[in-house]
Amino acid sequence: MTPLKKILIIIVVVFLGLVTIGIVLLFRQRGGSNYIEPAKVSDINMLWPKVKADQSEVYYFKNVENPGFYKMALADKKEEKISSTLDTPDKVLWSPNARRALIFITYDKQNMEKYGSPFSDLQAADQTPMKWVYDFESKKLSRLDSRIIDIAWMTDDKIIYQLQKDNQASINISDYDGQNWEKVVDSPAVYIDQIISFANDKLYFLATPGEGIRNFYVLDIKSKDMSEKLKDVGGSAIVNNDLVLIEISQDNVTQLYWADLKQPDLNNTKIIATVQKAVWLNQDKFLVAIGGGRTDKLIIEDIVTGETRTLSYSEKEFSLDTQNLVIIDKTVYFTSNNVLYKLDLSKKL
Amino acid sequence: MGKKEILLIVAIVLTVLAGIAAIIYIGIMGFFTGNLFESGTQSGAGGRGSCSILYPASAGSYDQIGAAINAWIHQNGPGSPLEGKGFLIAKSGAESGVNPALIAGIARKESSFGKHIPDDTYNPFGRTASDSQPGVTVGSHKWYKFNSWDEAIAEEGPYIKRTYIDEGRTTIGAMLAKYCPESECDTDTYITQMTDWMNEITRLAGGALGEECNEAVLAGADGGPTICSVGYTGAPASCGWIEIPDKAEDYQKYGGGSDWGKPSLVNMVMGVAKSWKEAGNTKIQVGDLSNQCSQAPGHASHDRGTDVDIDLPNGMMVDGAKYNPQLAIALAKKFISCGATDIGYEDPQVIQEVNNWATQNNLSGRVRAWTGHKDHFHVRSEKR
Numbered sequence: 001m002t003p004l005k006k007i008l009i010i011i012v013v014v015f016l017g018l019v020t021i022g023i024v025l026l027f028r029q030r031g032g033s034n035y036i037e038p039a040k041v042s043d044i045n046m047l048w049p050k051v052k053a054d055q056s057e058v059y060y061f062k063n064v065e066n067p068g069f070y071k072m073a074l075a076d077k078k079e080e081k082i083s084s085t086l087d088t089p090d091k092v093l094w095s096p097n098a099r100r101a102l103i104f105i106t107y108d109k110q111n112m113e114k115y116g117s118p119f120s121d122l123q124a125a126d127q128t129p130m131k132w133v134y135d136f137e138s139k140k141l142s143r144l145d146s147r148i149i150d151i152a153w154m155t156d157d158k159i160i161y162q163l164q165k166d167n168q169a170s171i172n173i174s175d176y177d178g179q180n181w182e183k184v185v186d187s188p189a190v191y192i193d194q195i196i197s198f199a200n201d202k203l204y205f206l207a208t209p210g211e212g213i214r215n216f217y218v219l220d221i222k223s224k225d226m227s228e229k230l231k232d233v234g235g236s237a238i239v240n241n242d243l244v245l246i247e248i249s250q251d252n253v254t255q256l257y258w259a260d261l262k263q264p265d266l267n268n269t270k271i272i273a274t275v276q277k278a279v280w281l282n283q284d285k286f287l288v289a290i291g292g293g294r295t296d297k298l299i300i301e302d303i304v305t306g307e308t309r310t311l312s313y314s315e316k317e318f319s320l321d322t323q324n325l326v327i328i329d330k331t332v333y334f335t336s337n338n339v340l341y342k343l344d345l346s347k348k349l
Numbered sequence: 350m351g352k353k354e355i356l357l358i359v360a361i362v363l364t365v366l367a368g369i370a371a372i373i374y375i376g377i378m379g380f381f382t383g384n385l386f387e388s389g390t391q392s393g394a395g396g397r398g399s400c401s402i403l404y405p406a407s408a409g410s411y412d413q414i415g416a417a418i419n420a421w422i423h424q425n426g427p428g429s430p431l432e433g434k435g436f437l438i439a440k441s442g443a444e445s446g447v448n449p450a451l452i453a454g455i456a457r458k459e460s461s462f463g464k465h466i467p468d469d470t471y472n473p474f475g476r477t478a479s480d481s482q483p484g485v486t487v488g489s490h491k492w493y494k495f496n497s498w499d500e501a502i503a504e505e506g507p508y509i510k511r512t513y514i515d516e517g518r519t520t521i522g523a524m525l526a527k528y529c530p531e532s533e534c535d536t537d538t539y540i541t542q543m544t545d546w547m548n549e550i551t552r553l554a555g556g557a558l559g560e561e562c563n564e565a566v567l568a569g570a571d572g573g574p575t576i577c578s579v580g581y582t583g584a585p586a587s588c589g590w591i592e593i594p595d596k597a598e599d600y601q602k603y604g605g606g607s608d609w610g611k612p613s614l615v616n617m618v619m620g621v622a623k624s625w626k627e628a629g630n631t632k633i634q635v636g637d638l639s640n641q642c643s644q645a646p647g648h649a650s651h652d653r654g655t656d657v658d659i660d661l662p663n664g665m666m667v668d669g670a671k672y673n674p675q676l677a678i679a680l681a682k683k684f685i686s687c688g689a690t691d692i693g694y695e696d697p698q699v700i701q702e703v704n705n706w707a708t709q710n711n712l713s714g715r716v717r718a719w720t721g722h723k724d725h726f727h728v729r730s731e732k733r
Contacts, residue, residue, distance in 0.1 A: 047428050063430045064498075066469060088428060088464035106732070111465040114475075116487040127690075127732040167720065190720050193649040206649075214647050236644075249605075249646035274643055294587060338428070 036298075036311045036348065038318050041333070041340040042077055048092035049324060049340050051333050058340065059098045063088045069101060069134065082136050087117050095153045100176050102151055102159070103132040103141075133159075133176050142177035149191065150205075152198040160184075160203055160221070162192045171203065171219060185224055188217060196237050204239045216246065218261060229261050240280035243303075247275060256288065258303055269301055270308050277325040279332065281349060287332060289322035295336075298322075300348065311348070398522020398540040400547065400562035403514065404446045409557030414439040417554035418453050420589050421546075422462055424611065425731075429462035430498055431473060437502045445506030446514060450550035450558060451521075452505050454543045463498065471495040474505050521547075537711055545578075545613060545688060552582050552612050553589060576620035577687035582612065588642035590654045591615050593635065599623040604636035604658060607645030611654040614638065614730040617687045618657055625683065633680065634660040636725065650727070659684075659726040667696045667723040674698050677726075682706060684728050685714035693719030693727035 046060035051074075059071045059082070069083035091104040105119055109126035112119055118141060119130060131144040131151065144151075144161075149169070151161040157176050162169045163183075169191045174181035189209035196204040203219040216230035216237060230246065237246040242261040247254055256271035256278070269286075276289040284304050290297040298311040298320075313320075318336070325334045330346040408414065415436030422432055431438075435453075442449030452474075459475030460466050466473060467485045470492050478484030478493040485492050495501040513524045521543050529539050548561045561580055583591030590609045595602050600622035602608070610618075615638070622633050636658030637645045644652035651657075661680065666672055674696060681692050681703045690713065694700070700716045707714055719727060 063428075063463070065471075067430070085468045088430070088461075090428075108461050108465050111460055111475075114487070114490070115460075115465055115467040115492070117465055208647070208649065214649070247646075249640070254640070254646075274641070291587075338432070 034309050034311050034348075036313055036343055036345075038313055038320070038336075038341040038343055041074065041342055042072060043339065044072070044079065045338040046335065046340050047088070047338060048094070049333070049335060050094040050098055051326065051328055051340075052098065053328060055328055055331065059094060059101075060340075061086075061089065061092055069136070071098075083134055084118065084139055086134075087112065087119055093151065093153060095157050095176065096155055097157070099136055100157060101134045101136075102153070103134060105130050105132065133178075135176070144178045148178070150195040152195050152203065154198055160195075160198055162187060162195065162205075164191060173221065184221055185219065185226055188215075188226065188228070194236060197239050199239070200241070204237070204244075206233065206237065216244065230259060230266060233257075238278050238280060238286075241283070243280055243283065245269075245278050245280070245286055258286070267303070269303070270306065271299065271301065277322045277334070279325045279327050281327055281330075281332075281345065285349065287325075287327075287345075289320070289325065289334075291322075295320035295322045298343075309348075311343075398520055398525060398544075400521050400544050401519055402448050402451045402509070402521055402524055403519050404443055404448055405559030407556075407559045408443065409554070411436055411439045411443060413557035414443075414449055414554055417550055417557065418449060420553050421453065421550045422457075424589050425457060426462035426464065429464050431456055431462040431502075434498060434502055437499055441502050441504075441506035443506075445510040447506045447509045448547065448558070449506075450547040450554075451509070451543065452502070453550060454546040455505070457546060458539065458542060467492040467494075469494070471498050471501050473498070473501060474508075476501075476505075476508065535711065538713065541688065548578065549611075549613055552580075553585070555582075575683045575686045576624040578613075578616040579619045579623060581616055581619055583615070585612070586641050588654070590639070590642055592641070593618060593638060597622070599626045600633050600635045601662075602636075603634050603660070605646065607637040607640045607648070607651060609641045609654060610638040610657065611730065613688075614655055614657060617684070617689065617730055618659070618728075621680075621683045621687055625680065630676070631662055634662060636660060653731075655731045656727060656729050659728050660724070665724055665726075667694075669724075678702050681716055681726065684726070685712050685716075689714045689728050689730055690732045691727075691729040692716045693722040693729075694725075695720070695723045 041058065045062060045064050047063065049058050049060040051058045055074060057071050057073055059069065062070050066081065066085065067088060068081055068086050070079055070081050072079045087105065089103045089105045093102040095101065107124050107126060107128040107130050109124065113122065119132065128146065131148055133142045133144065147164050148161045149164055151159050154160055158173055159176055160171065160173050163172050167190065169187035171184045171187060172181050173184060187207060189207040193206040193208055193214060196206065201220060201222050203221060205217050206214055207217060208214045213232045215228050216233050217226060218229050219226045233246050233248055237244050244259045244261060246257050248257055253272060254274055256269045256275055257266045258269055259266050271288055273290045276291050276295055278286055278288040280286045281300065285300055285302050287298065287300050289295045290299060299308055300311065301308045320336045323335045325332065330349055332343040332345055334341055418435030418438050419433060422429065422435065438452050439449045442452050456462050456473040460473040463473035467487050470485050472493050472495055476493040478491045483494040485494055495504065513527065518524045518527060521540055525536050525539055529536050544562060551558045551561045585591050586609065591612050592608045593610065593615045595608060599619065618635055622635065626632055637648055637651055638657045639645050639651045639654045661676055665677060677694065677696060677699045681699060684692060685703065685707050694716050695718050700718060703716045
């Protein structure tokens with residue numbers, strides 16, 4: 001073999017080796033089992049989107065032009081305004097069937113009165129936190145009592161809320177517009193810190209009675225039985241049937257815990273970080289978006305096996321700021337910079 | 350009376366008449382140009398409203414300025430239609446010689462960044478329209494109607510230039526003397542807010558908008574001047590919040606280690622602490638703020654970087670043996686002087702006295718009887 005042939009063989013071998021390494025790296029990044037491609041549902045800016053249970057439509061608030069509530073058919077992306085023109089709220093909670101929306105808005109007295117806002121109330125003080133309900137059938141706004149602090153929708157389009165009166169909070173139920181209310185129970189504390197959710201006749205909430213220790217409670221609205229399920233818990237919680245995810249901070253370390261409300265114990269997860277958003281995927285697994293401002297990681301943890309998987313995505317294309325995280329069937333929807341994305345997890349669960 | 354004496358009297362009379370004429374002339378010209386009013390409002394370098402509205406000579410790139418404005422809008426108006434428009438605001442200001450932070454501040458003041466506007470006007474700046482201009486009439490005002498947010502932003506820089514800067518109104522105070530005169534407006538609050546907001550953006554811009562305007566020393570509520578900002582920038586987290594130093598000469602830290610807040614809150618606390626100590630008082634104690642970009646564990650309301658617990662050693666337990674309401678009153682006044690919107694504290698005497706004082710001084714902050722606050726202040730720097 002001539003020296004020239006030897007050199008050529010070496011070059012070919014090195015070239016093939018480099019190509020092989022490149023293919024392996026590409027597969028690991030884009031084709032590996034944990035790679036996932038967030039798919040943009042639409043380019044339109046959507047605030048507080050709610051995807052219909054059959055995933056045929058999405059409802060949202062839009063303020064880039066002609067501000068108000070809209071719906072879009074996901075098949076043909078056809079958009080339709082479903083409300084009158086409205087100021088941009090602070091927060092929106094859709095009723096389960098999206099026939100109505102709860103609007104949280106801070107009263108900007110100077111500007112709202114100056115510009116003839118539909119939320120104007122000459123009697124209201126500046127910066128009053130207001131709650132309104134928009135009914136999409138009648139296209140009418142109803143203002144809720146200012147003593148209503150925190151609200152959740154019930155399945156029959158009624159609302160359940162805490163009412164503050166005479167330095168005592170109570171939990172009440174009423175029609176969506178605040179009519180026909182009835183008290184369920186008094187709150188265990190002067191006020192409830194946060195109503196987490198309502199499902200299967202149960203209200204889940206956090207309250208801080210007595211010495212400043214925050215506890216997790218469950219109220220059965222049928223039996224009116226209220227029980228303190230978890231003591232001394234920190235940040236917000238996510239509930240799925242009897243499963244709870246909850247953040248607890250000790251000594252400047254924030255860790256995510258889970259609990260089965262049928263059992264008394266809190267269990268560690270492997271998530272020791274600031275959780276941006278979390279969602280239960282099923283009875284065994286949850287998904288968390290980690291990060292203070294931007295999403296650094298998307299992690300799935302299996303609470304039965306303790307196994308965690310970090311989902312990789314093309315960060316150059318998607319700088320995520322995961323918000324409004326929900327799961328419908330096996331598809332996770334979320335917004336990032338007010339754009340709606342979806343993750344198909346059917347092969348990951 | 351001799352000829353000389355008559356001439357002298359005539360000369361004196363003419364001199365006096367000339368002086369009166371000059372005064373009247375200056376007054377009339379001042380009236381037409383607005384400079385007479387302006388000179389009464391401005392108090393020279395370092396006075397109220399003296400911060401410049403001109404584009405800083407040492408300004409950096411649009412990208413840096415735009416990013417700072419975007420971060421500020423996201424902090425203070427999440428979900429607003431002006432989110433992400435920082436670069437356009439920077440460009441509009443730079444090309445007109447107007448500080449872009451002023452444009453962003455006007456949008457916040459006049460419409461909460463476009464959240465509240467007259468229907469379909471895309472007008473976040475509260476600009477009025479003449480009869481011949483496109484607009485929407487609400488009540489007795491006609492508001493300018495733009496075709497898009499981008500158009501409104503692009504127009505705002507040139508509008509400020511030709512309406513104020515070209516008349517020589519180059520400071521916040523001089524501009525507001527025309528834009529928001531005291532006869533129509535709470536000019537003082539507007540000056541305070543605009544100065545604070547422009548400084549917040551300047552801090553976020555990290556030098557790209559030059560230096561902050563050092564006008565944060567107000568007349569003291571009690572016992573000397575109150576310092577409302579020490580210009581501390583820290584190392585901002587991704588959300589823009591900064592960590593208050595754990596160890597400092599002017600205060601003591603206590604609580605659960607939640608030390609993060611918006612720069613405006615952290616600077617207010619550090620400034621008040623400094624002026625409190627310099628007035629000869631015992632150091633204040635600074636409790637929990639928020640966690641980094643999130644809620645302080647166990648403190649539901651310490652979730653936005655705008656809330657902090659403040660204590661005084663040996664003297665803030667209402668009804669306690671060493672309780673001194675005068676100390677609580679003086680400290681509350683200092684925080685409200687610096688823009689605190691709410692102070693939770695359960696002493697009716699303190700509430701009444703401080704709130705009366707705030708009303709008399711046209712300050713919007715108030716002490717409120719929030720339960721669970723008999724032994725410390727809960728200070729909030731922004732309305733919810």
